[in-house]
Amino acid sequence: MTPSAWPALCHPCVVAHHDRGARGPFAEHLADLVGLPVWNPRQGHGSFLAFDFGDPRLDASGRVDRGAWHLWVQMAAWRIEDASTVLAGCEDTGELIADALAVIDGRELTSITATGPALDTVFSFSDVHLRTFGLTSRASEDDLLDNWWLFRPDDQVLAVAKGGTWTLTPADAV
Template identity: 40%
Template sequence: MSEPGVAALVEVLDSLVGLAPWRVRLGHGNFVTADFGRVVVPPGESGERGEWHLWIYGAAWRIDSARDVVAGSEDTREVMSAAVGGLEGERLLGVRLRTPSLGLDLDFGGVVLRVFPVTTRVEDHWMLFTPSGEVFVAGPGSRWRSGDASRIG
């Protein structure tokens, strides 16, 4: 995998702006996945996903409205699931990449999903799979890389 400058990461994240996520899910523990764009079945996989697929897994997260903290990644499963499900179909108005942590602010207008990397040497923070078959992996720490999604492991 290559390690290009952070500008390339910002550019790919900006490709999500204007799209509305579907199948936004709370996964194992506090993992969050969201699909954007058309439905695809990636080569070598049996299930479908979005042509853009975001997976938040090695980071804490929180959903904030203008007036309240809606939910956080350590809340009860019921609270987390309801908050994450509320993002379904909401158009993404903006993405901010926070450096050097590679945290994210995903602005859906009424709410913002904030991603907070919490490890510096152990886990990746999040992955973004793209329509071209490339995956962008943030973490651990302030490092990131990209490469062919079929070779990630």
């Protein structure tokens, strides 16, 4: 089944596509990201992943810090897959993860689909997909990290938390 068929099968379902077919406020916060190519995809600490989109942003020293859009997958399980193969999963070796990220590098983000009560999210790069899903059903009091954060060009951060909640917060507050 293709990602384009998912909206008819999921409830609730939030979709942002390149055709701006976004539904609801959550999808509206993602819509301008769709259509941009990803650059500098990388593995951070442990299974954390980072992806940059849009124009480079410079730090105080004039060096490239990140993209205008910056996706940080932190406390979520994830897989990178195409139609027939799981290219890498969050517990694979760094080498396997780097190979899968190289497949994504430079590809246009064609859609973002968040489904179900936990807002499991699929970031589609044409025929290669990054699937994220929460590790737990709800956040605990000592759990300060969300499933993923999207730093936006307007200095807001869209966060998807465990249990399927999302927030839009000023970047200097995270």
